[in-house]
Amino acid sequence: xxxxxxxxxxxxxxxxxxxxxxxxxxxxxxxxxxxxxxxxxxxxxxxxxxxxxxxxxxxxxxxxxxxxxxxxxxxxxxxxxxxxxxxxxxxxxxxxxxxxxxxxxxxxxxxxxxxxxxxxxxxxxxxxx
Numbered sequence: 001x002x003x004x005x006x007x008x009x010x011x012x013x014x015x016x017x018x019x020x021x022x023x024x025x026x027x028x029x030x031x032x033x034x035x036x037x038x039x040x041x042x043x044x045x046x047x048x049x050x051x052x053x054x055x056x057x058x059x060x061x062x063x064x065x066x067x068x069x070x071x072x073x074x075x076x077x078x079x080x081x082x083x084x085x086x087x088x089x090x091x092x093x094x095x096x097x098x099x100x101x102x103x104x105x106x107x108x109x110x111x112x113x114x115x116x117x118x119x120x121x122x123x124x125x126x127x128x129x
Contacts, residue, residue, distance in 0.1 A: 001046055008032050025052045029061035029069060036067035047077035080112025087111055 011031050015023045023031075029050040036044060043065045051060040062075040074092050076084035087108040096104070 001044075001048075004032060004035065004044060004046065004048070007035055011035075022054070024054045024056060025050065025059040025061070026054075026056075026071075028052075029059075029063070029071075033063050033067040033069040036063060036065060040066050049075055049077060076108065076112070078112075080109075080116040083115055084108040084112040 008028060008031060012023050012028055015027065015031075032048060032050060036046075036048075045065050047065070048063045049060065050063070052058070059071060060073065060075060061069055061071050062077065063069045073094070074088045076088065088104065091104050091107075
């Protein structure tokens with residue numbers, strides 16, 4: 001996953017230098033989708049969530065190891081997906097505040113980790129450029 005993060009960050013930096021604008025979340029997700037698809041013969045075995053807030057608003061994209069890309073209101077990946085999705089489906093509502101959404105996400109993650117012995121935890125990547 002770190003390799004994909006570095007690749008995406010490098011391409012996004014080049015995009016920003018070339019266009020003199022910040023890339024959108026959709027652009028970042030689409031780029032990563034292309035990288036995954038280009039490696040389909042020897043794929044990265046990952047499921048990826050790309051999310052953030054840009055000029056268009058909040059976005060969350062989920063993609064598989066071949067780069068299939070779907071935008072959704074909420075998502076979960078990994079071995080604890082079933083429990084996390086159950087929690088998200090029963091508690092998510094459109095128009096939630098950032099604080100409410102964060103609390104719901106943390107609840108879903110923590111419940112999934114506590115009931116799934118192979119979950120290794122979670123990683124949050126921020127880019128404050």
